[in-house]
Amino acid sequence: MSGYDIKQLVDISLSYFWNISYGQIYPILKKLESEGLARSTPERTQGGRPRNLFSITRKGKMALDEWLQEPVDLSIQRDEMQLKLFIGGHTDRPRMVALIQDFQVQQESRLRTLEAELEEILPSIRTGILPEDLEWLGPIGPTAERRRQIVKDQALVFKLSIRQGILKVEARLAWCKEALEALNQEVPC
Amino acid sequence: MSGYDIKQLVDISLSYFWNISYGQIYPILKKLESEGLARSTPERTQGGRPRNLFSITRKGKMALDEWLQEPVDLSIQRDEMQLKLFIGGHTDRPRMVALIQDFQVQQESRLRTLEAELEEILPSIRTGILPEDLEWLGPIGPTAERRRQIVKDQALVFKLSIRQGILKVEARLAWCKEALEALNQEVPC
DNA sequence: TCAGACATGTAAGTCGTTACATGATTCA
DNA sequence: TGAATCATGTAACGACTTACATGTCTGA
Secondary structure: OOHHHHHHHHHHHOOOOOOOOHHHHHHHHHHHHHOOOEEEEEOOOOOOOOOEEEEEOHHHHHHHHHHHHOOOOOOOOOOHHHHHHHHHOOOOHHHHHHHHHHHHHHHHHHHHHHHHHHHHHHHHHHHOOOOHHHHHHOOOOOOHHHHHHHHHHHHHHHHHHHHHHHHHHHHHHHHHHHHHHHHHHOOOO | OOHHHHHHHHHHHOOOOOOOOHHHHHHHHHHHHHOOOEEEEEOOOOOOOOOEEEEEOHHHHHHHHHHHHOOOOOOOOOOHHHHHHHHHOOOOHHHHHHHHHHHHHHHHHHHHHHHHHHHHHHHHHHHOOOOHHHHHHOOOOOOHHHHHHHHHHHHHHHHHHHHHHHHHHHHHHHHHHHHHHHHHHOOOO
């Protein structure tokens, strides 16, 4: 893939849990190449700015496998909402209530978006056919049968990431409800 | 507070959702002072290395209030677990299952810790008295009555942050269960 | 007496964003 | 013709971590 392709893929498929900028992509691709973890092949094009296509090397694949095996550390997950509540909760209850309510509205809207996106992808797990707007993401496999299998696998992983998003948002909404009740019941500070 | 105090406070009270290092604290305090948002007063000490005590200025309080009012942006919350699943899920199911299982064990243990900490703080919301190991965090208010009220407010905010932690961990555990079932039921890739 | 807590700070480096610079192609 | 998309890249900056440097006091 080219740096541009990577950005597109991340923006569309990984947007629930990751983001990336060009200012990060291009220098890193260069660094990976200099370390022998990736190689680039300039694409011959008939017109248009030439693309630089990157692929992973054997060494790169090994490094990736190693990284995949490392356990994920969630010991610190910064949460700005919590930080604000902690600082403002002592001195300014009404403002904190307003902040939580805004947050709640935002999360409710996000929940609806995620639910719609889940509905869109679900059929692909059974059929192995991507919805039209995601079609270009499809694999280039040898046989139609094999391609469908890859799409099924992709769709399952996709579904799991949307489900994770939904569960997170639901947890935040449950917390908002609790927090608003607690802040309203207690005597103001 | 001194830079050292700030580090202690964050490590103990905000550890569920924030962290900070000395290498960040001291330069930032200096910057805040140069911008007129904080002021420092050297502490006269009878022995011991002299401390540099910082307090917020009126200008600083105004900047803080402004920040408190800004809505919290959660549009991108990076999640390394999801990223690994997305990358490894296509090619290496058994490894992904192992990764999720490790994660599950880690989160279960975290859940127990959080529940214990919640139990410890709950009485303070009613009584206004901090548990012994947190006593030094207590406020220095004018009257005992006022001090108890402040402790009650602090304990409530503290409780809400632990509850948030619990809800998040429960959501992650629910997701692990779903993900493991889905990965086991589907035909391997 | 020596480990551990108290206490402050700098330097180097990583990670990541934003703004800028450049220029071709396509389509309304 | 001009906006949108394709496409690559750099520079400056901000946030943060780790390692290092330094020194005192307290209590087992």
